[in-house]
Amino acid sequence: MSIEKKISLLDVFEESLKKVDNEIFKRLDATIPLLAEIGTHLIKAKGKRIRPILTLAMAGQLNDFSRNPILLATAVEFIHTATLLHDDVVDESDFRRGVKTANRIWGNEASVLAGDFLFAQSFDLMVETNSLDALSSLSKASCKITQGEFKQMQISNNPNTKIDDYFEVIGGKTAQLFGSACESGIIVANGNEEQINAAHSYGFNIGLAFQIIDDVIDYTLEKNVSGKNIGDDFKLGKTTLPIILAWEKSDKNEKDFWIRTIKLLEQNEKDFEYAKNIMKKYKIIEECKKLASDFINISISSLNVFPENKYKIHLKELANESLMRTK
Amino acid sequence: MSIEKKISLLDVFEESLKKVDNEIFKRLDATIPLLAEIGTHLIKAKGKRIRPILTLAMAGQLNDFSRNPILLATAVEFIHTATLLHDDVVDESDFRRGVKTANRIWGNEASVLAGDFLFAQSFDLMVETNSLDALSSLSKASCKITQGEFKQMQISNNPNTKIDDYFEVIGGKTAQLFGSACESGIIVANGNEEQINAAHSYGFNIGLAFQIIDDVIDYTLEKNVSGKNIGDDFKLGKTTLPIILAWEKSDKNEKDFWIRTIKLLEQNEKDFEYAKNIMKKYKIIEECKKLASDFINISISSLNVFPENKYKIHLKELANESLMRTK
DSSP states (O other): OOSSOOOOHHHHTHHHHHHHHHHHHHHSOTTSHHHHHHHHHHHHTOOOOHHHHHHHHHHHHTTOOSHHHHHHHHHHHHHHHHHHHHHHHHHTOSEETTEEOHHHHHHHHHHHHHHHHHHHHHHHHHHHTTOHHHHHHHHHHHHHHHHHHHHHHHTTTOSSOOHHHHHHHHIIIIIHHHHHHHHHHHHHTTOOHHHHHHHHHHHHHHHHHHHHHHHHHHHHOSSOBTTBOTTHHHHHTOOOHHHHHHHHHOOHHHHHHHIIIIISOOOOTTHHHHHHHHHHHTTHHHHHHHHHHHHHHHHHHHGGGSOOSHHHHHHHHHHHHTTSOOO | OOSSOOOOHHHHTHHHHHHHHHHHHHHSOTTSHHHHHHHHHHHHTOOOOHHHHHHHHHHHHTTOOSHHHHHHHHHHHHHHHHHHHHHHHHHTOSEETTEEOHHHHHHHHHHHHHHHHHHHHHHHHHHHTTOHHHHHHHHHHHHHHHHHHHHHHHTTTOSSOOHHHHHHHHIIIIIHHHHHHHHHHHHHTTOOHHHHHHHHHHHHHHHHHHHHHHHHHHHHOSSOBTTBOTTHHHHHTOOOHHHHHHHHHOOHHHHHHHIIIIISOOOOTTHHHHHHHHHHHTTHHHHHHHHHHHHHHHHHHHGGGSOOSHHHHHHHHHHHHGGGOOO
16 A cells, blocks of 8 residues: 555546536526526535546547547536436435535425526537537436436335346436446547447446445445435335345345335334344345446456556546445 | 318428327337326327427428428427426426326426436437537527526516516527527528528517417406416416516505515405406506517518418418417
8 A cells, every 4th residue: 555645537637627617617607696506506515526537537548638528527417417406306305415405405496497407508518519429328318317217216115126127227327327428428539439339338337336336335334424324225215226135035024024114114213223134144235245346347347448548547446446435 | 251271380280290299109218107108198288389380380491391300399399398397396286288287196206307308308309310500509498498497486476577587587488499499490401590590580589479478368368268277377476577567557556466466475366356457557468469469570570581482471370370379
């Protein structure tokens, strides 16, 4: 272990990400104070910026540091933020990453409209790149995000869900945008078809792993971290991978427990501990992590088609690090 | 007056509109039953289809009857429907055109997601036309729709609103999509810049008139027609043109009345009649209709740049008829 601070893609693209921020601010109409306020709120509460970084790094692999990847990275962040705004309305969430959600502060009306505005702006940004192929990739991803969320509604509060249905959900709601963020970066950088497909595979598989880890964290965190409350998914009876895998192995009594807690949402304060005990008994968390790790391996091997350079090294690191996330 | 049934654009484009319907159904993912259900519901409750007809007729003026105008007309209808779905969530509406709203039947979650899906699909349809200019026009219109709706929130329940602010609201939320529906039809039909601008002006001005008439009808209908309940806007204290113009002319007592009923929403059963009496006293409805008529005249004169043909004649008729709407 070196004591020097490790350089990450966040450092490599510091300047480009500032340009993304500028583009975001420029596009939040100052004549609509409420919209500007919501935008500022969202930028301050910014997350890991993983999606725009992926777009920038993919284009960087092919030596494209022009304005086009900046525009696409902004579009990708806008689409992501729009879905968060709408998710919070749909879920009636009060907090995200420890920060009050927009719908909590400004109401559902403003959140729905702000999401629509960001979504429309994202397409305007894409038009500026003059790339119909990048547009096609991101509009298809946007459709699939919504389809994934519909599917999620269909399987909600049902522990007896097929694992394929779960993958359809997370493939749509999370992995497609990761895939398209990468793919569109290669498209505007004039990559060939093999590279475009490889970029999508890299992003899509990271997205699957990313969501699995997100779902696992709810059952493994020792204490509340950065606004994520342990056991939130359990309390809402969300049909996530740990529940589905635990259900498959559970005996009759345990299945009754899942039906009561996840399907009927009749929970008492000891139930969460008991749920974790069942998962421990059947090594569910290990199984989830193994699956996530398999996806990361596919993701990394997708990079083989690209030339060796520092961006590729960073992209491999980023893939590996996404397995070690704790928040 | 002829006793023969008058031919309208709805008849002229009957076959094309069927193709639009087919495109709509094709795009409503059958694997998501809820989405297919919502789509079917929306198509059954279909309105006047004025926006897709405008796209088809504009392209028709330049002899383009290819698949591209069909794709754009479908995209325009999807954008319109997406905004309706989100408006109903925002307004918590129970009925639209006498039919239960999607949010009433399937809940806010499904309505927000269905709107997002239609919006994403609309961009996918536009990509198929290969026209970045048409895409740009419709993505900019989508931004402006949301900006108009934000502005509408800002002026809500305020009778002392500047008329310019009202025009900014209806320009954004209604007229831009009319403008872009027309403009994009000319763009894909390879019209020149003068024709593109003229098409936008035709649609935009019809849109303004259309919304003014919509706002007037709330105070002029004799009885409830096709799901529109007389006085709904008044009950909600909506800041529409009749209110703004009446406020400007009102004396102290009448201003107090508007503040109580529109701003504070303290209403009793005789208030609506009294509101209509104030409007009668100052000839407000006539003034609104005069404004709408002025916009229609601009709209019709915009058509001068186009060659004489039956589509142009029908477009003039459509403009004039929009003044005579009663629902």
